[in-house]
Amino acid sequence: MSATSHQQHHRRRRSYAFVAGAAALATAGALAAALPATASASSQKHGGGHHVSRYQDVQLLSFNDLHGNLEPPAGSSGRVTELQPDGTTKTIDAGGVEYLATHLRQAREGEKYSITAAGGDMVGASPLISGLFHDEPTIEALNKLDLDVTSVGNHEFDEGARELARLQNGGCHPTAGCYTDEKFTGADFPYLAANVLNEKSGKPILKPYWVWKKRDVKIGFIGVTLEDTPGVVSAEGVKGLKFKDEVETINKYARVLQRQGVKSIVALIHEGGQPASAAYNYNCDAPGAGDGISGPIADIAKNITPSVDALVTGHTHAAYVCTIPDPSGKPRMVTSAASFGRLYTDTTLTYDRFTGDIARTAVKSANRVVTRDVPKAPDMTALISKWNTLAAPIGNRAIGYISADIPSTGTESPLGDLIADAQLAYGKELDPETDLALMNPGGIRAPLTYAAKGSEGDGVVTYAEGFTVQPFSNTLNLQDLTGAQLIQVLKEQVSGTNAASPKILQISSGLTYTLDLTKSGADRVVTDSIKLNGAAIDPAATYRVAMNNFLAGGGDGFPTLGQGTNDLVGTDDLTVLEKYLTANSSATSPIAPSAADRITVVR
Template sequence: MSATSHQKRRRVLAAAAGLTTVGALVAAMPAGAHDRGNGHGHDHGYGYGRTVDVQLLSFNDLHGNLQPPAGSAGRVTHTNEDGTTRTIDAGGAEYLATHLREARKGNRYSITAAAGDMVGASPMLSGLFHDEPTIEALNKLKLDVTSVGNHEFDEGAKELARLQYGGCHPVEGCYEKKANGKPKTFRGADFPYLAANVTNEKSGRPVLDPYFVWEKNGVKIGFIGVTLEGTPDIVSAEGIKGLKFGDEIETINKYTKVLERKGVKSIVALLHEGGAPASASYNYNCDSPGPGDGISGPIVDIAKKVSPQVDALVTGHTHQAYACSIPDPSGKPRTVTSAASFGKLYTDTTLTYDRRTRDIVRTSVASANHVVTRDVPKAADMTQLIDRWNTLAAPIANKPVGYISADIENPADAPERPAGNLIADAQLEGMAPADKGGAQLALMNPGGIRAGLVHKASGSEGDGVVTYGEAFTVQPFTNMMTAVDLTGAQLITTLQQQVSGPNQAAPKILQVSKGFTYTLDMTKTGADRIVTSSVKLNGEAIDPAKTYRVAMNEFLAGGGDGFAVLKEHKNKLVGASDLDLLNAYFAAHSTPAAPLAPPATGRITVVK
């Protein structure tokens, strides 16, 4: 059966189960045709009162983390009643499945939705197979709908379409075989990916469905999915060629009117953009002292301008945890949520639906984040899925590539990270030979470093062994490396763009190779945070008029992450992939008897 036939079959089955896709809306039954309520009273999930409680379970930024995330990436912070904090190990698809299935019990009306970045920047178990394992896991989780995120475009729109509709990888083919030995075709997602604000530049049409309507017993809830307008700044330019990313607010408001004209009054926006709560604790009250007072960032402005007809916003991208009430344009509090990242949390929101008005009773909306703890039974079907794909990956994943003497950490809140220093040093060494580019220094974008390296791993692996799979998890993008010419003035501008322009509110501090040093003065604002006189290479001040050879991945060389000046480079030479250089560095500098020590910090001096 073709991929298209598979998708059509799934949509027919979905419609029969009470799920209405965009294509089926035109044939939807008249309003009230499924309404068996008695016109008064509260339903409590049984289907007969005027109002009915609809459970909305949501999460975001899974990034293909099917196995429990390691180290600090797999922990959440809880604030106790006395103000002290504790950390909880969390995440893993086997546990997420158990928690979601338990949460659904007793809820006749239950929807599961997500806010993008389900795939991309994934650990090797999923990334090696272009995230087919994650889509399969999400199907088993009974995900009803998700928006796209920026990482859904890491491999381009065609690959995203393959994940949605099915079919084997165009280059690598089918990864699995049937019992008869024939290739097993990847079936694609059973849930719709929504991309309302991602349009084809020529046709102006969304590349995927802009909205989705969930329906059961006459209860209809519409979902509009968008990613952040700034997606082109944070993904490879090649992957989004021919696409346009529209304004989030304008797009949501546009399709809110479309849904209203179709009789859908209850609306949830799935938005891959987020905010930053004042506390890192998942149970922080961001509505103290007033609604939304404890959260900042892009989502605040967006939420205040999105149509009041939207009843809740499920958000993501910032990897933060919050369940806030941010006032809508009419001043009425509206629920805005995010469940951190990597499947460590899920959000449980109660939407009270009024059958007479066909709208959500906003005063009755309640929402909270819950930890995906690892003290519950593992979901057997998820364990089987993980074991199956691990078996396929094992010959590559378990191959040792190096040895370390201690954890090499990747603290997301630190300007300089040991893992970042390691990667930058590996890139410099790989691109320094004259025939490889002649690089004098290397720059690495912090968002490209997805994990640290843990010295003492679980399972049968010996302490200090770094496998190919672990190295892949640190750098899963497999970006090609480049060596380019930049003037000293452009280098200084690059450092200034870390903390100014698009990056002023949320600085993106580049990781730098050994020998390149400077001072970051956080008591100042914008570009002034870079002390230009402190910028040195091997102890010598950077000369604005001099030309330097700089190693960086193609994402940065294309101006990614707001570093527009890097697009002005000259004399580009393309080298090996970033992962190849990291593995080569391990091979050159570590043995079982002499493991590699974590690189020292001190390249960036921070003044607070």
């Protein structure tokens, strides 16, 4: 698309009516049954005798969990898995807003009815180019992408509701001020937060829904985030807020939209599931594919009113385009486009002008790869260059050296070991009696990659890379826990709220135990196997434990960590990692990936 035609599209999009409330997002699915035989011939007469088709295809482009990844994400975070016709798989490099913009603009060409929606976590846990500037660069990029609407995600609350309101409405940051001479104007698109209420007023903190209109076609969007947001965000970030049930909220606002005459409805839900395959193009509706998706979104989808026509989801960073039956038993599209801008979902919603509803049997959807073999969008290149220039003095500083990629995935990851060891070392600086460190896996946002980036050399770890790994600015805290409490914490990894989706803590050197996946619930952690420096944990003894403030507050489903005593608050976790890398690596003696053998896994 030429620059001129893109600007015309932008102006045209802004002319769409914002109806009070209403949400927007994309739908997905591979429900490709044909329209009724008479559909293509059906038409109705408008004023002046003009005939239009009864059925109007509306393009819905959607993505989720961008997390401020403006530049192509590195390592495994920048690849997707593609299933081949012969059953094998291959990986494809993907992502980067310069390429995402080109793909979206090409997809819109020739489409007179096109909506672009997102499923939350557009910002938060972002790389330095965005996170250093409180994600203003990402909002600018999303404006240029012509995003129409998005749900909030849990990471939109990392800095609290006031900062989210600033991202929506604009203005300089309250403490950091303005970063450029240009005033930050905020998002051109509405953030939808139907189930996030102000505790005092009981009202949604942002619009609960939004209606997209063009000529006689109107589609409503309802946006929610996961009800458990307080369990995955710091207490300060959700202070004064109440998070309501996703199904109850969506069903409530679906009735509101219907009373306003809006019959076509898409739910943007920042909650997701796990598909049976990691391949983005896996057909989870194929015979023998089973349930297709497991996890929270499966139950949510089965209970949302049939008046909602499609679900755009997120949060789990998985890729799927599946159908799940609604309460009436009718298949309904449920989609997710992985994360970091590596994919987008292209859905066709067929609008029936006679009924004002979506003809669900004609909905078809597929995930598309944001490949890097297309021209870069010049406006995005300029945006990245602008913010990189401002970030360079901070981001390009070398903080350490590695001998190979240090992965961040797996039950126990080499990067998890490295971070836990760094926290233990810092803990001992604060208090020599510190015994061990625990790190939540969700706080490790990317791997460390060996290959050179830009002007840095192979194996150099820059501050920008460290920021991408640990962007939350959590403090490192020390707490006293009894041995009994420590054992309970390890069991909480696989029980309670973490029973269905275990959260395996990354542990420092010296702590070992066995995780027996043939068992269920808390029994998966073998109590007799838990040892510190070769000695069994004494339930009656007191242990000094280092962890970030999120865990120290009982976050991620670890209530026992919220019961620690004798708190001592240290510096931020990125500084802790930087200190460790600087002290323990050099160009001639880089850090090698660990064997990741502290947790023995029995399958």
